[in-house]
């Protein structure tokens with residue numbers, strides 16, 4: 001019922017030329033893949049060129065962040081409508097690296113989610129605990145706090161443009177993936193929280209991606225879990241062969 005969604009988060013990697021080379025390979029290799037939605041999140045500088053290149057394909061283009069204001073004296077920021085103008089249809093919001101290095105609070109994440117949705121973008125809202133929080137038994141509390149900040153009072157009309165990414169911080173870029181059971185446990189918690197806040201229909205339709213060291217050799221088992229609906233892929237999305245293998249592994253069996 002939920003089409004899996006796999007998105008490559010390129011982070012601070014790739015020139016425009018490198019971005020075009022990678023996305024062209026993805027377009028060629030993923031053209032025949034059905035039943036999985038695929039997107040890429042290049043750096044801001046490459047968004048427009050990449051969006052043009054994939055115009056005639058089903059690949060979606062996501063920004064890695066956005067600001068909540070539409071315009072004004074906000075040096076360095078990019079507004080949701082500007083991202084749409086550049087050809088984006090999605091924005092990743094609240095990634096743990098934004099929270100850790102750039103001070104994105106739950107409040108800021110909530111404002112960004114609202115602004116992005118209001119501008120017509122889809123949103124991938126990231127949630128997830130650090131290792132200290134997991135070891136301290138606070139995983140569900142942190143995930144709930146992130147969810148409350150990001151998506152607590154959404155209009156039913158926009159939920160089809162909302163995706164949650166569960167990304168345990170201890171698994172991001174570390175090579176240490178959550179086990180399928182660990183991930184499923186939190187995904188099920190997220191879905192039940194969504195049910196209480198947004199209603200059963202929204203909870204059943206919102207896709208929940210797993211992120212954190214997803215690789216070709218661990219993707220299939222993660223994707224088999226009932227509440228894991230795709231992946232947000234960092235390191236392994238920078239090589240076409242690895243990312244294509246992960247996208248294929250997300251196909252429902």
Ligand code: PGA
Pocket residue numbers: 009167171172173174175211212213214232233234235236
């Ligand atoms: P990773 O990053 O796949 O390199 O662990 C995932 C992410 O940060 O979205």
